Amino acid sequence: MNQAIQFVDRVEYENGVITFYAMVNGLLLPCIIELKVKERSDALAHFAEHRFDYEELAEQQIEEEAFGEEGEVQIKALA
Template sequence: MNQGILFNDDVNVVENTLTFTAMVNGMIVKCLIVTPPMTDEAALKHFQAHQFDYEMQAEQLIEDEVYEEDGSILLAFV
């Protein structure tokens, strides 16, 4: 795991999108996961069950500098 990337414990759900943030060399990067239609509670449970997978995916996208125009990264739903 990259020591320059730290994941915050701040997952949220808004309109079928899970969001959490990462600190990358002192900068905050928003990580987005578009989910299929589900309740907020189900989305949060899904994230908890796959958190490590999402963090690994986010780490790879950050290392490869695959950013959206607004500086966020878009992860694939697993």
């Protein structure tokens, strides 16, 4: 695990999109997952179940500097 990347306990859900955040060298970076799940409780349960997998994927993309147009990390939903 990269010590310069830390994940904070902030998870948001809106319109089929989960957003969680990484602290990277003092900056808060949004990590976005688009889900086909429409219910907030189902989306948050899915994220809780796969949290560490999503954090690993986000960490890889951050290290590769694979950012979206607005500086976010976009992650494909896990099954």
